[in-house]
Amino acid sequence: MDSTQLSVTCIAPVNIAVIKYWGKRNESLILPINDSLSVTLSTADLCSKTKIIADAKFTDNVMILNGKEENFENERIQRCVKEIKARAAELGSCPKELLEWKIHIESENNFPTAAGLASSASGYACLVYSLAQLYDLKKQEISDIARMGSGSACRSIYGGFVQWQKGIQLDGKDSIAFQVAPASHWPDLHVLILVVNDSKKKIGSTSGMARSVVTSELIKYRVEKCVPQRIHSMTQAIKDRDFSKFAEVTMKDSNQFHAICLDTFPPCVYMNDVSHEIVNYIHEFNRTEGETKVAYTFDAGPNACLYLLEKNVKRVLSFVNHIFPNDNQKSAEYVRGIPVEYESEDVN
Numbered sequence: 190m191d192s193t194q195l196s197v198t199c200i201a202p203v204n205i206a207v208i209k210y211w212g213k214r215n216e217s218l219i220l221p222i223n224d225s226l227s228v229t230l231s232t233a234d235l236c237s238k239t240k241i242i243a244d245a246k247f248t249d250n251v252m253i254l255n256g257k258e259e260n261f262e263n264e265r266i267q268r269c270v271k272e273i274k275a276r277a278a279e280l281g282s283c284p285k286e287l288l289e290w291k292i293h294i295e296s297e298n299n300f301p302t303a304a305g306l307a308s309s310a311s312g313y314a315c316l317v318y319s320l321a322q323l324y325d326l327k328k329q330e331i332s333d334i335a336r337m338g339s340g341s342a343c344r345s346i347y348g349g350f351v352q353w354q355k356g357i358q359l360d361g362k363d364s365i366a367f368q369v370a371p372a373s374h375w376p377d378l379h380v381l382i383l384v385v386n387d388s389k390k391k392i393g394s395t396s397g398m399a400r401s402v403v404t405s406e407l408i409k410y411r412v413e414k415c416v417p418q419r420i421h422s423m424t425q426a427i428k429d430r431d432f433s434k435f436a437e438v439t440m441k442d443s444n445q446f447h448a449i450c451l452d453t454f455p456p457c458v459y460m461n462d463v464s465h466e467i468v469n470y471i472h473e474f475n476r477t478e479g480e481t482k483v484a485y486t487f488d489a490g491p492n493a494c495l496y497l498l499e500k501n502v503k504r505v506l507s508f509v510n511h512i513f514p515n516d517n518q519k520s521a522e523y524v525r526g527i528p529v530e531y532e533s534e535d536v537n
């Protein structure tokens with residue numbers, strides 16, 4: 190190789206699940222106990238941006254997240270780097286010495302990190318995608334490696350409507366994400382994010398779901414009796430662009446997920462009073478409008494993600510502005526997201 194330094198920069202979007210992933214059957218491979226389904230947002234809205242520099246002269250591997258150094262020895266980062274390098278070595282996709290060089294990773298999220306807005310999804314999708322660019326694995330399947338960083342990240346590799354099937358194999362080879370429909374299938378479906386609280390959650394998703402698997406009774410019922418039917422109805426609703434069905438399943442699944450969090454012992458309380466107010470107001474809004482115009486869903490955090498059709502964005506925004514005027518107690522910020530195809534850009 191002529192040069193002694195290589196650099197790539199990529200961006201990756203978050204995805205917001207409408208059927209939630211919650212619970213693992215294998216912690217180290219990150220294999221889930223249920224299928225999940227999500228919508229990938231546009232990288233123009235919530236995204237992670239990651240720069241990786243590989244240099245023959247670097248003496249250490251370094252990871253910086255939002256300006257602060259992270260432990261590079263972190264098991265998840267290690268697993269992603271090792272898997273990508275193993276694949277590159279096997280395929281001979283890049284010069285051997287490049288795989289020996291140390292790397293410096295710098296990543297930033299343009300939205301709150303670890304606050305229940307899927308930063309681990311965009312973050313690990315971006316990390317793995319950037320590594321794949323660096324080692325020239327451009328056409329390779331990388332969703333399974335992103336999954337080993339954070340489960341939800343395997344869905345952010347694809348745009349549009351994405352399902353992650355849990356799989357049944359012990360080695361996780363069939364625990365894969367795939368696109369149910371591209372974003373262009375339903376271009377007038379929009380997302381509004383209401384930031385209720387941007388601080389770091391007290392119980393991270395990883396430890397929260399591990400606790401649920403051990404202590405919740407309800408989680409078993411959900412996995413066996415609810416999720417399979419919901420995946421089926423949701424897929425159909427997406428295919429038919431049936432917003433009312435899409436909204437109903439989305440809201441029911443969010444509510445059941447948070448019921449499981451409360452059924453966990455000690456409980457994981459992610460939603461707060463403002464989150465619950467949002468839920469009540471949305472049901473009231475849909476009732477008075479005479480049709481379901483908006484659906485809420487909450488990840489492991491207090492912040493609301495609202496799905497709605499483009500024609501209703503203005504009306505819903507003015508309603509939200511009316512109920513939550515921006516005072517210090519109940520402030521809500523709005524980010525408008527349109528699901529698009531997965532994008533990345535190499536600025537070098």
Ligand code: ADP
Pocket residue numbers: 237238254296297298301302303304305306307308309310311312313315316392393394395488489490
């Ligand atoms: P969230 O609800 O935001 O996904 P999680 O508890 O699932 O919260 O995960 C948060 C963790 O994900 C962070 O503490 C960090 O370890 C990791 N993470 C977030 N953003 C990035 C990023 N851009 N690059 C690498 N890792 C990230």
Ligand code: DP6
Pocket residue numbers: 205206208209210211219225307309310338339340341342394395396488489
């Ligand atoms: C509530 O993917 O963050 O957002 O696999 O342990 O990293 P790890 O967990 P993570 O869990 C996401 C949980 C969720 C629902 C979802 O995105 O499906």
Ligand code: CO
Pocket residue numbers: 307308309310339341394
């Ligand atoms: Co997460």
